[in-house]
Amino acid sequence: DTGVSQDPRHKITKRGQNVTFRCDPISEHNRLYWYRQTLGQGPEFLTYFQNEAQLEKSRLLSDRFSAERPKGSFSTLEIQRTEQGDSAMYLCASSSPFPGEGQETQYFGPGTRLLVL
Amino acid sequence: AQKVTQAQTEISVVEKEDVTLDCVYETRDTTYYLFWYKQPPSGELVFLIRRNSFDEQNEISGRYSWNFQKSTSSFNFTITASQVVDSAVYFCALSERNSGYSTLTFGKGTMLLVSP
Numbered sequence: 001d002t003g004v005s006q007d008p009r010h011k012i013t014k015r016g017q018n019v020t021f022r023c024d025p026i027s028e029h030n031r032l033y034w035y036r037q038t039l040g041q042g043p044e045f046l047t048y049f050q051n052e053a054q055l056e057k058s059r060l061l062s063d064r065f066s067a068e069r070p071k072g073s074f075s076t077l078e079i080q081r082t083e084q085g086d087s088a089m090y091l092c093a094s095s096s097p098f099p100g101e102g103q104e105t106q107y108f109g110p111g112t113r114l115l116v117l
Numbered sequence: 118a119q120k121v122t123q124a125q126t127e128i129s130v131v132e133k134e135d136v137t138l139d140c141v142y143e144t145r146d147t148t149y150y151l152f153w154y155k156q157p158p159s160g161e162l163v164f165l166i167r168r169n170s171f172d173e174q175n176e177i178s179g180r181y182s183w184n185f186q187k188s189t190s191s192f193n194f195t196i197t198a199s200q201v202v203d204s205a206v207y208f209c210a211l212s213e214r215n216s217g218y219s220t221l222t223f224g225k226g227t228m229l230l231v232s233p
Contacts, residue, residue: 041225
């Protein structure tokens with residue numbers, strides 16, 4: 001069983017450019033999460049999908065950020081007009097649909113490291 | 118609001134020493150889950166353990182052991198006979214339930230450096 005995958009692993013962009021990241025969750029995991037991690041900090045929740053529905057967005061997710069999960073499988077996170085403060089690691093996680101502990105345990109991908117110059 | 122505190126920013130030990138990573142949490146929920154994740158230099162968060170709030174039994178897995186005490190709101194992690202490969206940042210996390218789903222609140226992490 002393959003784990004969560006993310007693409008690209010690294011992205012360097014200039015301020016003002018748009019970037020898009022992709023996350024492929026563990027197959028059959030219907031729950032998908034995006035987190036952001038800045039240097040020296042723990043990951044912070046950005047948004048959550050159950051199947052294709054985006055059910056929660058953090059206040060950290062400004063209007064320049066948009067996430068989609070069109071067919072309930074992979075997800076994309078787009079940042080428009082990037083700013084230097086967007087430089088961070090963007091982590092994706094997924095969890096299973098089974099009630100109880102299965103739903104609670106999130107498995108993370110390797111992350112996408114974004115540097116905005 | 119939920120909160121996880123990892124007071125130890127960085128710990129350095131010599132190989133074969135035992136080391137304990139502290140985690141203190143705050144929550145108003147009566148049902149919750151606690152987690153430990155390992156983040157090696159490659160960046161991927163690796164799941165280590167999950168513990169629900171009704172299960173205060175300590176757990177041992179090889180060189181790893183966890184001590185959960187609801188009375189002190191702590192969930193500490195001990196590595197016995199540390200190895201260089203244990204060098205990583207370790208995060209404690211608390212699940213927060215929101216109408217049928219959970220998001221994780223992480224501590225700031227403890228960087229563990231094990232030298233030969």
